[in-house]
Amino acid sequence: MSSSSLHHESPSRFQVVYRITRRNETSIESLARDLVIEQTVECPPESLSQEILGKRIVGEIQEMVPMDSIQGAFDVTVSYRSDTTGFTVPQFLNVLFGNTSIKNNVSIQDIRFDTSLHQAFRGPGFGVAGIRELLGVYGRPLACTAIKPMGLTTGQLAELTTQFALGGADIVKDDHGISNQHFHPFEQRVCACQEAITKANARTGKNSMYFPMISGRFDQLERQVQWAVRQGIRGILIAPFLVGPDTVRYLSETYNLIIMGHPALSGTFFHDPSHGMPPAVLLGTIFRMLGADISIFPHAGGRFAFTEKQCSDLANTLRRDEGQWKKSYPCPAGGMSLDRIEAMSALYGVDTVFLIGGAILKHPEGVLEGTRVFMDRIREHFPNEQARRVSDESPSSCELPARRQGFGPATVLRHKDYRWSDREVTAYKSDDSCSFRGISRQELTGPFGEQTSFDVRYFEIEPGGHSSKERHAHEHIIIGVRGTGKLLKGSVLIDVNIHDVARVATMEPHQLRNDSTEPFGFFCIVDHNRDRPIPVE
């Protein structure tokens, strides 16, 4: 690994701080060396060639600092070539912790991205400022509530949405267990709850938002999101470990949506402080990398076992400077009660989303009044709330990715008189300086979004016309369709009649000619990826 004399190139690198705890006599150097090999080349060191060593593919140990406070623990800073991640989320996570997750006594304390990774992963699309702009709410934390329980009817969930919104909540989200069950099917529910919040907004003058939970199958999920966006949804609730981390990154980058990250199924990563990733790294840095504008986590003292220190570390990580990434909101949750808002306000400060669900649902005076109390408590601690006009935006259904312009792939191209529907004729102008004369082309399939390795074109040559005389590495298959023409192959002239199939081989000089008195038409099939022709004199 001590390869400073070997490296021929200096590709950009990122750093990871691993806390490695020694449990036996194995030296920290040996543990660290095993780790950087496991996370990259995964080969016995003696089998590594000088070539691989010279490329500096193996992770490099930059620093090993013993921890005073933890027996046997060292903070080991490792750098990796950024391009070993392939600049994709799955392979990034693989380099970060893939196989080491199966080992013991390694915990990730920090990730320090280089510019190439800050650019490869865009981070939050809205962030703290962007969400305030959409809501028009400044000077206080945001208030979020959850519709539940699973098993209610769609109408009951929509009614809860109305009550929360009339009570003044900024965000009303699905409970994370509310998916696409038949009690409350996704499309029906999203439609009803979005309509409920729109109507409530018309009454309150606010701009509250409803976030549906996205937890559909791989092949349904994007259509669910598109459908929700068409209903006017501005954000979604999504759990990266339920649907796959890169799914979240993709949705954030592709749709103009606020991403609220949920920690479901992620808990074993931070269950043991000596192995995994603490919440600040997983729900902080990584969720933000995936595009989470808001990251939900259990506040200390609720139903879950987070400490105050873990919570404030996480909140700080979400809002720290991180390249060009926008800052994300921490969203403490997990069995919070209304009387804890004072302490939470002190701990998290203004750029926070408070999520209170159950405590409002069981409020003795009902959900509407419970939500009002929630809002009042927040305002007690943040009396300088400012509401601003929400800026006009383009309607969300227009923010779906644009369809490909022009013509789509062939379903069926109807033939009539040697023209095909949905396709254009390109007639080549020619004069005496041209290598061709009197020829037109229709591209039929291949360049219109088909996933074929070939293109099908129809050419037609007028009486007396001809194609360029040329050669190229790709081959032609020519099938006569109309009239009779001639194919010059090398020095041989071949008649091509209707449905004859002719081949032009690699680098064979060739030309198509029409010596007859009727048009000569033919299909010409070629490789989709092909070389440029070389003129032949």
Add this chain to the structure above:
Amino acid sequence: MSSSSLHHESPSRFQVVYRITRRNETSIESLARDLVIEQTVECPPESLSQEILGKRIVGEIQEMVPMDSIQGAFDVTVSYRSDTTGFTVPQFLNVLFGNTSIKNNVSIQDIRFDTSLHQAFRGPGFGVAGIRELLGVYGRPLACTAIKPMGLTTGQLAELTTQFALGGADIVKDDHGISNQHFHPFEQRVCACQEAITKANARTGKNSMYFPMISGRFDQLERQVQWAVRQGIRGILIAPFLVGPDTVRYLSETYNLIIMGHPALSGTFFHDPSHGMPPAVLLGTIFRMLGADISIFPHAGGRFAFTEKQCSDLANTLRRDEGQWKKSYPCPAGGMSLDRIEAMSALYGVDTVFLIGGAILKHPEGVLEGTRVFMDRIREHFPNEQARRVSDESPSSCELPARRQGFGPATVLRHKDYRWSDREVTAYKSDDSCSFRGISRQELTGPFGEQTSFDVRYFEIEPGGHSSKERHAHEHIIIGVRGTGKLLKGSVLIDVNIHDVARVATMEPHQLRNDSTEPFGFFCIVDHNRDRPIPVE
């Protein structure tokens, strides 16, 4: 929860056995009740309506058995309504362990699926028997090797593939860190390694398979798989926790591919025996549920901390009776050496895939010889190997073998009465057991020495005849030549007249029919390298 008098309906339920460990005075009843609420309605019990209780949405505690061997531990059997999972993988995992993952002292010991879940998730597509049939290898464990390290050139990886295959390995897989990095771009690598293994098979007479690692972005991943399938790939390596669990289920159900599951990033689930899921549940039951035909895990005594008991539990779970699901192969790996094959053979038995990577790469006599030693060691312990002819797979009217010997590439194939010179007609005999009827084929260009990326074939269907109904990753371009036929695309029936150009897209179910009283003939153009069709009912 004691709601037996309340339930109005009895929807089907599945069971989970949680091991809950008491760490303080809280009673086991209270811990179990908190768990079933957390995993379903996630509401204060006092806020639950009689209606919700009557629907039995809340998980039900069926049994609590104290563990003699573990202080404070109880095995608590819980049942959930199966429809709370929405019959999707993300929401199933959410009900199973979503929020409880963030708690402590809860470990899943077993999952007992009901029929509705066994049907919703199909399990392995090939399983133990299906993979043997493809390989034609019986009576011994299978041998798998890995090409690495990351950072080699594509040519070097292809050369390793050749050596492994010539040495006799059954499966050659990418190292799991080999993704789509610029050192070995995905398409280039898959093409080179698949070609390498095909050529090696031609020399050995074997049917070895190359499995590429799939770890692309959400929006690239399926195109990568389709591309690999079109190169003739029969299986993939994939890590459910890198790309998302349901991605694996989707690929297994959609493409006719062997799925080799990799445990990267899953390790924190089984790091602590008192919280999470042991390997038998995660890499066994759940990976099999996702469709893994083979599940890779670290064998005891290698670089990782698995015990022999964990390994044999996992192997047993992969191969136990589980509804209609096929049995999966355990694949012990993780720093195995050749001299441990004896012990591994005794522990795992014949229906196992042995994965040895590094030990062969550093073999003193080279990779080819190292692989031969690997195969010899396996055969020492399993001397009754039987090789059987690899069976022809489901006959498709588009792909039945035709006579190709004796014919050269097309110069010009003269057309007369829908026959072409220098080409033979393959008329398919069909009876009632066939998926096709009254169809003949002439291969015109492509398999005769042409250097095109596509094949041109002419098919003719008699009145009343039809092709097989099927789908595949490669696309079809169909051009009407004679008479009029019908193309079934999905559920749409399209007329195809002379010179109409129709397209069948990737994975679109399709069939060609002749309902007329005259023959229906058409050109069908396809990629030269293409996947085998999957029959559609």
